[in-house]
Amino acid sequence: MRKLIAGLRQFRSSYYSTHRDLFEQLAHGQKPRVLFITCSDSRIDPNLMTQTDIGELFIIRNAGNIIPPFGAANGGEGAAVEYAIHALGIEQIVVCGHSHCGAMKGLLQLGQLEEQMPLVYDWLRHAEATRRLVKENYAHYEGEALLEVTVAENVLTQIENLKTYPVIHSKLYQNKLHIYGWIYMIETGEILAYDPETHSYVHPQSQLLDTAQQDLISDAAHGNVPPVA
Amino acid sequence: MRKLIAGLRQFRSSYYSTHRDLFEQLAHGQKPRVLFITCSDSRIDPNLMTQTDIGELFIIRNAGNIIPPFGAANGGEGAAVEYAIHALGIEQIVVCGHSHCGAMKGLLQLGQLEEQMPLVYDWLRHAEATRRLVKENYAHYEGEALLEVTVAENVLTQIENLKTYPVIHSKLYQNKLHIYGWIYMIETGEILAYDPETHSYVHPQSQLLDTAQQDLISDAAHGNVPPVA
Amino acid sequence: MRKLIAGLRQFRSSYYSTHRDLFEQLAHGQKPRVLFITCSDSRIDPNLMTQTDIGELFIIRNAGNIIPPFGAANGGEGAAVEYAIHALGIEQIVVCGHSHCGAMKGLLQLGQLEEQMPLVYDWLRHAEATRRLVKENYAHYEGEALLEVTVAENVLTQIENLKTYPVIHSKLYQNKLHIYGWIYMIETGEILAYDPETHSYVHPQSQLLDTAQQDLISDAAHGNVPPVA
Amino acid sequence: MRKLIAGLRQFRSSYYSTHRDLFEQLAHGQKPRVLFITCSDSRIDPNLMTQTDIGELFIIRNAGNIIPPFGAANGGEGAAVEYAIHALGIEQIVVCGHSHCGAMKGLLQLGQLEEQMPLVYDWLRHAEATRRLVKENYAHYEGEALLEVTVAENVLTQIENLKTYPVIHSKLYQNKLHIYGWIYMIETGEILAYDPETHSYVHPQSQLLDTAQQDLISDAAHGNVPPVA
Amino acid sequence: MRKLIAGLRQFRSSYYSTHRDLFEQLAHGQKPRVLFITCSDSRIDPNLMTQTDIGELFIIRNAGNIIPPFGAANGGEGAAVEYAIHALGIEQIVVCGHSHCGAMKGLLQLGQLEEQMPLVYDWLRHAEATRRLVKENYAHYEGEALLEVTVAENVLTQIENLKTYPVIHSKLYQNKLHIYGWIYMIETGEILAYDPETHSYVHPQSQLLDTAQQDLISDAAHGNVPPVA
Amino acid sequence: MRKLIAGLRQFRSSYYSTHRDLFEQLAHGQKPRVLFITCSDSRIDPNLMTQTDIGELFIIRNAGNIIPPFGAANGGEGAAVEYAIHALGIEQIVVCGHSHCGAMKGLLQLGQLEEQMPLVYDWLRHAEATRRLVKENYAHYEGEALLEVTVAENVLTQIENLKTYPVIHSKLYQNKLHIYGWIYMIETGEILAYDPETHSYVHPQSQLLDTAQQDLISDAAHGNVPPVA
Numbered sequence A, B, C, D, E, F: 001m002r003k004l005i006a007g008l009r010q011f012r013s014s015y016y017s018t019h020r021d022l023f024e025q026l027a028h029g030q031k032p033r034v035l036f037i038t039c040s041d042s043r044i045d046p047n048l049m050t051q052t053d054i055g056e057l058f059i060i061r062n063a064g065n066i067i068p069p070f071g072a073a074n075g076g077e078g079a080a081v082e083y084a085i086h087a088l089g090i091e092q093i094v095v096c097g098h099s100h101c102g103a104m105k106g107l108l109q110l111g112q113l114e115e116q117m118p119l120v121y122d123w124l125r126h127a128e129a130t131r132r133l134v135k136e137n138y139a140h141y142e143g144e145a146l147l148e149v150t151v152a153e154n155v156l157t158q159i160e161n162l163k164t165y166p167v168i169h170s171k172l173y174q175n176k177l178h179i180y181g182w183i184y185m186i187e188t189g190e191i192l193a194y195d196p197e198t199h200s201y202v203h204p205q206s207q208l209l210d211t212a213q214q215d216l217i218s219d220a221a222h223g224n225v226p227p228v229a
Ligand SMILES: [Zn+2]
Pocket: A039, A040, A041, A063, A064, A065, A098, A100, A101, A102, A103, A104
């Protein structure tokens, strides 16, 4: 605790004093452009790894970067999603898993959690779609490879869950919201981004090139046109 | 999104390349010493404001830094608390509210949320103890002052809620866990810390002096002695 | 009731006596090929309108052909879905809404239900994604046109919800499950089927032509290939 | 799916074209006289077996024809019951179980479901009263006989559950609602109907004779007289 | 509190000292014969009004002597019912309402509770069957008469709810459990007991005469005979 | 039942006839001064053991004198607490456990309850904080001593839970509510009262001496002063 308190003072004398204008401006309200959903894991610092300033990322953090389907939980996830989309008008969501995730390790050995960590056990039920997919389709994987695919699939499960939220369902229909799936590799500090075209994770830079084209496609697909004439 | 992706690259070439050892070490596991619970608000960066490195803070973030009482919610809060205490052995918790909190503003005008943001409305039920206390005891407050006292009381409500968790109840009994209540002032970059002795928020530095003494007191109070001989 | 009992006798002497073999065979077990989800509305008879024999359709019926997201309800919907996919090995699901649906009418005037039909009110929460989408995107519609688009969008909402179920999530990944969205037009006895290519409802015959091609596409998209190499 | 689509066309050219008047009339609204609650099992076709036209039966179908007690579930069952009684003014309910019911088989070997079909496991909790009664009173039964008595008792359990619904409680008090318990025998195509007088299942025709007498009895029993003068 | 503490001492020197044997015997275990369910109202003392000794009544007390249907609540009611029947082998249950019940008054003006006493409001949902019955059938009642009939009907509603509990369902089937409905009249100290034969409340003494006969009847009705031969 | 009915008559002719004035007065409303929360155990009679008259204690009784944290249950406990504090203005609460408590015995062998008494099993989850504390801190205890410490700690757990209720949180802040922890010793008829100063249970008489002093202390601690100036 001493270290934290010393840090607070240092923060004031260094970062704060050089960004005083930013702080005063932010006191009048936040205008974040991205909802960033990631794990509680101490090795992740969203602002640091995206080199964003304070005020740019609205952040949800829990064990396993899980968003239960709409109506499936009364925790803080749904409220924060709703607030981000409806009150703040955010139009981009990143769901960011990470390598060596303890929650995903727990998901792979669920039975052992019930007695010692019953709340974690209950919580991981919201990642049951991940667990079943992995169990039924990657029975031959093990160790690091199994964990890696679990992390990767879980990001996609949670994106599926996000789509059941009314605020998101409606914004997606209007083509005013984009959801990105990321994996943060702790050992290399790199991000892998999900590419729906190829159903694989790629370096995010490669995606930048296709954006215009991709938007045309999704325009065509959805198009804000009533499905029944 | 382009900006974020550019940031990722910059992070790799700057921070990561100068901390490569830290990253490699962290890939083997996290050992955070503090569970830091704060709001999703984009203006807060726990690592930045405490000047801590990655790996030091296990972080829960939701709208309003709320922790529902044990059993009252099946969201990610309880699971992350349990994981932090039981699996990671964390012995210090900070509940950190902040000035100008949108969730707390919502709590003060709850009726208006029900139609537009029903999930936020439901979520704020877990801060009902804050709302009732403020309504019954600060009827004469308004505007900024009312919001400020709401933020301050809500931190204390959530600490009360934390005490109902089995893992916390047991660790507090052993005197192996400390819970701190903080308010982050966005405009000044300062922290106010709750002082249970005087039931008021003070500058955290002033608390450092009393720590030894305070621990003696709480030893006496609990003492790991069976209450029935 | 007299009429029903008379009908039972007539059924025995007509249909049963001419299909005795089928009944004896079915007594040994069911092997339905389709999970058919539709409204409780008395004007719908799934077997009649698809001219299928008994034994061919496993059927869920409730008010509004709603399937709450995984974990959002503890009613019979999830159990029947799970049983159909896991125990019966069904590989095709039809979600079938219908014109003049009373549940969808209720959804459009939700406020009026709370006092008189509180359970219907609560139940329609699982169609809130439909309601919000319609409210935010079809504000200029009214009457029959509004109801029609609500029915059509609700079928798509429920398909989205279905995707959050672990058994479905895993089967979709393996490309072993297809989900179809239908609207039954009571006045004409016709079906409109959702076409994901054009995001519109079309006559189902027109879809038959594309099936082979469509499967190729979805193969490519998913392909049972791990997303992280 | 091809077969279904072919069936749709055939339905239009046969049944629909000979019942065009009925369809047009039904487009203006439904007036079913019976709420029919039965299993999702593909071998059951309520309209076929009662030889009723479309428009006559309002139908709830789930695994095991279960209606959780009022307040015990937030699935579609309660909403459909409420809608049937309150909005449609239905005055007759049939709860129809059936021989060889897979859900009831599951109830008799509940422990095996938890891992593979957790949602079915949870759902069958609403038939726990059936399970306990059978376990404590039919310990000496096994095989077909055990399954048969389980199916029979479960119909009665669900009727008991139905009585806890406010809309039903009030209508029963007014003697304006009748609830019937049926078992459909797949192998013979016959119905057995529960007879409360003898606490046994009998051929429904035998019940028709007693109806006038029976109603007199229940009039006396309830009689819409305040219980406290 | 002083008064209570003085009372404790007086209890020891009077009642305890004259019943020392009873207390020593009870220290080895309880063998109550009746589960007594009544309101939390301070004007009720079950042991006093039935002149029973300690050890004779297992007691559940909450606001409005409500027992939610099986599965509808996770409060203490179901657990205490289950413990009484299964662990203690109790074979008689009394549900005892009372005149001037504040909870029933609340039920009649439910709307006013939502803001000030939200938990009471939620709790009374389990008496919604009472409220609807009274509203639809006693619209012409008011004041004391309305409250009286509400209290009387609520006892019957809760008996209906009790029947949905597995342990009760099974014991009733074996004819090994009897449930009694009582109203305690605070002003006269009298009990009115529900008589299912006449669907009215009568003086309980008048019921004692019929008991043998009544048991014969229920034997015939249930008889522990399988409903399907 | 005969005995109870005989008791009712005796009650009328003895206690009632000598307290007629009290009954008439109480018919106009209750004014209890204490909310008394205790176990359903038949060996406890709160009015008898405190030698209080009817009208003095508002009583909640369930298995194990458990009060789930705010929001954690929808049973009668929260409603009765809210009614007692808000509607009746009660300012003193006693949570009273007792020796030889069957519910606490169950808590110590939880695994055995799941199959036979699933509702008791679920209910005891609200005493999980007690169970964990005892398990982690009294591993070396067994038999009577273990049960005794469990009873004692459970009273404190439930007091912690009570503090999460909005009505209680606000009244404690105003220093207008006191909560007492008691253990009733069945074999001796004595009460032990929790003393927060020494974290031990003592004879309640010894506490009376300190009351004035104690209130001063809690005044200082809370003091109805806004925590943020
Ligand atoms: Zn993680």
